[in-house]
Amino acid sequence: MKNLLEIDNVKIRFRTKGMLKAVIDRDKDPYIEAVCGASLTIKQGETFALVGESGAGKTTLARSIIGLVTPSQGSIRYQDQELMGLDDKAFKPLKRDIAMMFQDPVGCLSPRLSVRSIITEPFKIHGLPINDVSKEATKLLDMVGLPASFLNSFPYQLSGGQARRVGMARALALSPKLIIADEPTAGLDVSIQGEILNLMYRLQHELNISFLVITHNLAVVRHTSDRMAIMYLGRFVETGPTDQIFEQPSHPYTKVLLSSSPEPDPDAPRNRVMPIGEIPSLINRPSGCEFHTRCIYVEDRCRLEFPPDRTIGLDHNMTCFKSEKMK
């Protein structure tokens, strides 16, 4: 399969104070690194999942793909074309191919526009003529399983699940090749969550779309993605095929995450790796391995040296000193 998207060693940083304040404080580095050195590839027609806690940099990395934030270094290639440093004019046609479903399902729909205008707006933005707006809108709604009666509805009249579907219809409008879905099921009930995920899978199958799914729900990742990456403080700590990671989680943080979502069975064995503490601040990154403050396998060298990135299986990498499988 061909690589659709290649992200190589991307770093994204945000200023923490103004220029003048930094000079007064003699702060030579008034930045936080939200993403430091992330690399991934997404093949055509596959689903890649980005997993991590809030503040791990998942959304920031995804937003950099469609140019909503600018990385400070690295490279993002879409179908062998470098996206970094492209000006708005050159970037615009590429944005037809990459669509985004935003995190807040109702918040990302303009409250003053009807569903018809919302889902046909991408055509206007890209200057693509459509003959019959209503027909096109009905077709899009049909793809996401909503009846045409929703055309004249406004976002406040939609339920969470319906708003997601409208967001998805808008993302599908220009027949994209890659859809970035930021927390596509957050805040939905389990039965509706299943409907949305099934819909994403069906469309992927029919239209050969690739998905980049951002989520913290591991049960969702397990069933919907082909490959995944686990992020911690802006770095990938483990990447690999989803099945392999679930079968053999290697990084201590992956284990912690997996044991943090208990099985819905009162008698399930609870061999839990209890998480310790909370995610540290990006302003004061821990020394050495950045996970050492919360790791139960911590050793002296973890506090001092940064662990190497090692390959532990086919396409399966992790960043930790421990090589043997920890049971």
Added chain:
Amino acid sequence: MTGETQNRNREKVLSIKDLSVNFKTENGLVQALRRVSIDIPPKQIVGLVGESGCGKSTVINSILRLLSNNAEIIQGSIHLQNKNILMMTSTQLRAIRGKRISVIFQDPMTSLNPALSIGRQMTDIQYRDQINQVAKRQRAIDMLTRVGIPDAEKRLKSYPHQFSGGMRQRIAIAMALIMEPDLLIADEPTTALDATLQIQIIELLKTLQKEFRCSVLFVSHHLGLVADFCDQVVVMYAGEVVESGNVRDIFHRAAHPYTKRLLECDPARIKTKTRVLPTIPGYIPDLVNLSDDCIFKDRCHVKDNKCPLTVAPLTELTPGHFVQCHLSQEGENL
């Protein structure tokens, strides 16, 4: 009240009987709760499960008498030991809120006062006690240390925004337990938190519940946490209790078709990888124009010619396992 019911109530910390609540809205009368009965035995953790809009929050607000002005309690009673909360005066209510019943809300940032220091809030809540400020302060420090706030004495001066999300929820738990209540209501206490914090907070609640020997009403839609934490489970659907029983009855021998479907839908339960996830076809009924029929009849997958489709009586399958379905029989092992 007859002597018998009084005796039965004495065994329960809280007993909700046949509670029906309507809301008057522009679109008509919303029948938010219908004939809801929930018993909370002493020292037990009762989980309240259901999808959004099923009336979980209305139950909590009824217990605390915090229902909005357009709400109307049609029938029923809520007994806290032997007193009916629905008949209490505001003075009586003030005596129980925060003292005998306390609550942890979903978002600790909105339940703590942003303008007062933690120490001030922790001593204020002890206003009923006739002890001096120093003793109250010491109690606040002890309680904060107990829930895992490092350096509690110094942090009494801090304000809620100076704490992280997980720490804030710990403080909210400390505030809820400092008066040693009989009943702790936890309304989605971990929904706003990250996965790794979620499990820490649940473990903390587990230990504290044993230590304080209080009952807990744990409201959540996370089935994994409910299975892990609760002794009893109550399943609600569209304003009715459809099934209740101990945690193994519900998770291993679910009898109501809705409970079965709900459990099947949870992707965490499906062990082998599947790309097509199960769903519950159909929609939640409109609570404004309700017929007198079974609430789940349109989405039910087990109904047959024998089912009269009317509201089923609550049947006790095995001791303590109640289900509201005509075709109910002890569910096969799930």
